[in-house]
Amino acid sequence: MTHELRTPSTPWARRTAALAVGLAALTLAMPGASAHEIARDGNVGGLLHIEPDDAPVVGRANAFYFEVNQKGGTPVLLTQCACTLSVYAGGVRAGATPLSRPRLTQAKGELKGVLNFPTPGAYTLVLNGTPRAGATFGKFKLSWVVRADVAGTGGMDMNH
Numbered sequence: 001m002t003h004e005l006r007t008p009s010t011p012w013a014r015r016t017a018a019l020a021v022g023l024a025a026l027t028l029a030m031p032g033a034s035a036h037e038i039a040r041d042g043n044v045g046g047l048l049h050i051e052p053d054d055a056p057v058v059g060r061a062n063a064f065y066f067e068v069n070q071k072g073g074t075p076v077l078l079t080q081c082a083c084t085l086s087v088y089a090g091g092v093r094a095g096a097t098p099l100s101r102p103r104l105t106q107a108k109g110e111l112k113g114v115l116n117f118p119t120p121g122a123y124t125l126v127l128n129g130t131p132r133a134g135a136t137f138g139k140f141k142l143s144w145v146v147r148a149d150v151a152g153t154g155g156m157d158m159n160h
Contacts, residue, residue, distance in 0.1 A: 039142035117148035
């Protein structure tokens with residue numbers, strides 16, 4: 001027994017079939033949801049993780065970790081980098097003063113620190129790095145947008 005594929009005969013059926021095929025293709029092409037977001041600048045990339053579960057809580061100390069690597073996977077360490085973190089409410093505008101500049105410390109291959117978000121909403125985290133003598137990477141600027149919430153239901157903004 002052979003089965004033939006039939007072309008839909010009415011305009012409505014053709015549009016419906018085309019829509020179904022298009023949605024299926026779009027679904028397959030979309031990457032899965034990720035708890036983390038990678039930021040890149042030049043030959044440096046960074047991954048941000050905020051406790052708890054990438055959903056920062058307003059009014060609490062939220063531990064954060066950056067895994068910052070050069071292309072090829074070599075970690076960027078504070079001994080090689082004058083790195084600073086600036087936290088802004090909402091987006092970053094020219095001349096804006098950061099709400100805070102949390103201190104960064106080295107923990108194995110990660111940069112870590114503590115963030116305190118005063119009110120619910122979106123915050124932009126900007127990690128600037130200037131290479132120290134002997135470093136093999138260039139100056140970089142990495143940024144992430146996170147949403148802090150009272151209940152901890154915030155998280156990474158994957159649509160910026």
